[in-house]
Amino acid sequence: MTVRAGEAFETGRAVSDVEALLVAPVPAAGPTTGEGDPVTGEWSTTSGAGFRIVPLWESDDLVGVYAPEWNEAEEAAEAYLARLVAELDRRWGAHRRVSMRVPLFRKLAGEPMPALFQALCDEDCLGDLTVWGPVSAGRRWVAVSVNQCDGDAPMIMTAVVSDRPITELEE
Numbered sequence: 822m823t824v825r826a827g828e829a830f831e832t833g834r835a836v837s838d839v840e841a842l843l844v845a846p847v848p849a850a851g852p853t854t855g856e857g858d859p860v861t862g863e864w865s866t867t868s869g870a871g872f873r874i875v876p877l878w879e880s881d882d883l884v885g886v887y888a889p890e891w892n893e894a895e896e897a898a899e900a901y902l903a904r905l906v907a908e909l910d911r912r913w914g915a916h917r918r919v920s921m922r923v924p925l926f927r928k929l930a931g932e933p934m935p936a937l938f939q940a941l942c943d944e945d946c947l948g949d950l951t952v953w954g955p956v957s958a959g960r961r962w963v964a965v966s967v968n969q970c971d972g973d974a975p976m977i978m979t980a981v982v983s984d985r986p987i988t989e990l991e992e
Contacts, residue, residue: 823876823977824858824865830878830901835978836908838877839965842982843957847873849984853940867944869936872983874944877905877965880976895969898976902967905978906951909965919950919964923990937983938990945970946979952987962987 853869867874878901880894910916924938925947934942941947947968954962964981981987 822863822975823879824861824863825876825879825977826863826975828878830978832901832904832908835877835901835905835980836912838875839905839909839963839980839982842873842875842980843961843963844959845873845982847871847982847984853936853943855940855944864944867940869940871985872937872940872981874937874940874946874979874981876977877980878967878978882973882975883969884973886973891972894976898967898969898978902951902965902978905965909951909953909963913953913956913963916951916953919952919987919989921947921949921966923992927990934990937981937985937987941979941981944979945974946977948979950981950987954983954987960984 848868850870855867856865857863924934924942927934928942948966950964950966952964956963962983964987967976967978969976
């Protein structure tokens with residue numbers, strides 16, 4: 822599913838990837854576009870007006886995995902996210918949570934939403950966002966999340982950088 826398939830999670834690498842994303846250019850305007858590995862087609866990045874989204878880690882495929890192994894996989898993904906969040910909190914201070922509940926319902930209803938949230942929904946990155954910002958001289962916001970798009974799909978940890986505030990959508 823992503824270019825991170827098969828990689829072990831390492832907090833230091835994830836932090837480095839987030840820091841690199843923080844200083845990378847983001848489009849000022851234009852359509853949202855997704856990119857994949859030229860050979861495999863696996864998702865590598867999505868960019869749109871003022872933001873970029875990248876995968877940080879992907880678990881093993883969970884097809885045919887049931888409790889307790891499935892629960893262990895979910896707990897491991899949440900623990901990886903917690904380690905990353907703790908390190909980013911140490912660097913940038915306390916985070917805040919931005920729910921993906923409203924964007925998910927808007928997606929299901931076919932209602933419009935800001936491009937960043939539409940892109941997250943289009944990539945099935947539906948986990949609630951842990952957000953810091955602004956965190957740089959460039960006044961950028963950063964978010965991370967982990968989720969799974971369905972019961973058999975792998976867990977995917979993503980990072981977002983935006984030159985616009987990442988805030989909860991109103992119902």
